[in-house]
Amino acid sequence: MYYVELLYARTRFLWYTAICLGIAAVFSYFVSFPPAGAHIENNGQDIPLDVVLLFASFIAMIMSSMLAATLNRDQSHLSFIWTKPVARERIALSYMLVDVTTIILSYFVLFIVIAGVLAIPPQNHMITGPMTGSVLARAIAVPLMAYAVVEVATSWSPVRLAAAQGLWWPVGIALLFLSEVRFPFPIAQLVTLVNFLNPLAYLPESRGHVVNVEFVQGAHPLTLGFDTTTIIAYCIFIAGCVIAIYNWKRMEA
Amino acid sequence: MNPAQPVIAFENVTKRFRNFDAVKDLTLHIGAGSICGLLGPNGAGKTTAMKTLLGFLRPTSGTVSVDGGPVTPSTFESLSYVPEVDGLFGELTVQQHVELNRRAQPRHDQSRADELLGIFGLDRRRRVRKLSKGQKTALALVLALSSRPRILVLDEPSSGLDPVFQRVVLDLMIDAASEGGTILFSSHQVGQVERAADHVAIMRGGRLLLYKDVESLKAAEKIVEATFAQSVPDLNGAIASDAVRRVERAGNMVRISVRHDEDEVARRVQAFNPTSIRVTDRNLEDIFLDVVSEKS
């Protein structure tokens, strides 16, 4: 039954890869053959791998958005797929496996493309840092978490909720901004709590304060470690998928 | 499987939506080898009842069962559904749908699928979004019947089909029933039910008004139909009795609906010397209209 989702994901993946390669090709061209008169300040840059990993993560969330709302997309086909001797959980799980694989693949494609472009000028070096492993783990977790959150938001209703695929971006960004505002207790804490579900808050350079959680007013804010927060992201991803599958299975249509 | 046990059973099923009851206290048993036609005006609850049976909706109260047990994924190994609105994938071709079926349905019979595609004349390479409504219905039928199901549930299976294919659909149902299959189908066309069904269920406003085998339903009340050389004489005095339900006149003809003792009524009409007189069963369309318009 995943056959359908496979076709859908494959089409999007191919487009995504084609666009990445296209943009990369353009960049490569200009990096290799800068137009006359352009100055590229480049005296041998050490490019931190971590930054590349995280940037790729941010872009990979676009693929998450494209694929999310998978279960909701099928609501006009339920009369076909729900009348086969295949358990609904199995159908949903197979869809998600296809999507997750595609998201991870597209992440790596993107990473390789970016790294490839940056590596063209021979003076550039990629350097790793002590946190690179953790950063990689986080970088993969975030698009997966984004996928799961949108799936949960859309899996429970037979009404088309495809808008959620795009809407979550401004909502996520708005939540980040809200976390900057000094609301009084308990609103500030509430905003922090909601940001736990906001994938954008898990990108370390963002301002979600998820890494530094201030539940307790005053001098001793609760701080979660980087890896702990990554684990939370993966847990939300898995929990989200489970909840989405459960919602969809129990849906009335 | 107990032969006496109904294949499809609704027990006091009620389905309530936010502000109204789409199905009210529906109890219906359909036995093996039976073709049951579900008739009713729009909004009668026919589709809701079918969806509740198949697990798309959960009954607010009451239970549904197939072969004596709850509906689970494995039920669909022997049960196929043809919905009123197709659930096909517009981007896929006819062949890809057959392929999907083959993967998901262990009892898929490819030779049967090929045969049915031929009967309906469907082009395998065509994408579903390019098919007409009738062709989509035909494809849905092909997919449903490819697994030679023992139980068939069809929601308005003839809508969008031209008369030739409507006959084909009825023939496919009759074919399945003669192999011991059980069929539940809803239709707006009383004539289809009259031909193909052995039982008819009439719903209105969410309630089951009637469930009976077609022949005895039609024979339950007789019509004494008499034609006179000139105008119809005044019969009322002669035939007045509680057995007579209704008397209709049209030109030289009179039709008397009689609950029982039709021969006695016929004999009395005979005394008035009609040019022709016969006693017939009612046809299903009249019965349906009567049942549905009764104020009860």
Add this chain to the structure above:
Amino acid sequence: MATIFTVDPRSGVPIYLQLIEQVKRGVALGTLAAGEQLPTVKALALELTVNPNTVARAYRDLERDGVIETSPGRGSFVKPNGMLTTELRTDVAGPAFDNAVRTAKGLGMNGADVRDLFARALQRWYPGEEK
């Protein structure tokens, strides 16, 4: 010899009775020969697009009346020397006579007129027969 059956679900006569009547007529007229095989229940149901149970009921009643016999696995056949042909003929022709006389009466004819009509019909269809 292939016999073509037709049924009209809306005629007011139960379909199974229509079938029974047609089989009896066929046997009485000789279009259904003794020992001839009838279509299977399934085949006839499909040909007429009617419910198989209806056909089955007709076949059961025909068997009960001794017009056909069914052997499991082989099919249904017209019973040789089944329901006596004279009985069948009366069964089939009787109602036609009855209707004709009734129509005449309804038109205001008396017994003498009816006999007159009958004599003319006999003369036409059985010329030269002794009265």
